[in-house]
Amino acid sequence: MTAAPITPRFTVIAASLLVAGLLTLAPLPEWASAWQPPWLTLTLAYWCLAHPERVGIMAAFLLGLLQDALTGAPLGQHALALPVVAAGVLAVHQRLRVLPLLQQALLLAPLLVLQQAVLGLVTGSSGRPVTATVLLPAISGTLLWPWLFLALRELRRGGR
Numbered sequence: 001m002t003a004a005p006i007t008p009r010f011t012v013i014a015a016s017l018l019v020a021g022l023l024t025l026a027p028l029p030e031w032a033s034a035w036q037p038p039w040l041t042l043t044l045a046y047w048c049l050a051h052p053e054r055v056g057i058m059a060a061f062l063l064g065l066l067q068d069a070l071t072g073a074p075l076g077q078h079a080l081a082l083p084v085v086a087a088g089v090l091a092v093h094q095r096l097r098v099l100p101l102l103q104q105a106l107l108l109a110p111l112l113v114l115q116q117a118v119l120g121l122v123t124g125s126s127g128r129p130v131t132a133t134v135l136l137p138a139i140s141g142t143l144l145w146p147w148l149f150l151a152l153r154e155l156r157r158g159g160r
Helices: 010-025 040-048 055-073 076-099 101-125 132-157
Strands: none
Touching: 010 040, 010 055, 010 132, 040 055, 040 076, 040 101, 040 132, 055 076, 076 101, 101 132
């Protein structure tokens, strides 16, 4: 007899994305605000990696629109950047899944940098200045990935 595969309920995925969205909106002290990790991006990347058949580019686009609306960003800024990350994770998800967490983080880092570059381009095209600090969330996200991965995996497995 074989065990049935573990499939997360929609509520687990939605709840984790909701918490990630709330963490994105959480105010930080002035000195830490530039380092705020891309919570929604990392959580989306996890679900694209764990269940690519359930969470993909369309979910990333819709979450991006929601993030734009909630954060007051130019409409389409995150809706453009999040699908880029989702597509990158989906393109290599089978290889990425088998790597140790530190290697996963290092391979996820260029996607986070690409996301920040897209956000910087949109910000810059609207006439606002863009500095190198736009890349700091990619660094904090890369450092956070192993712990977030472990936490979301436990949530997905039901705390076993």
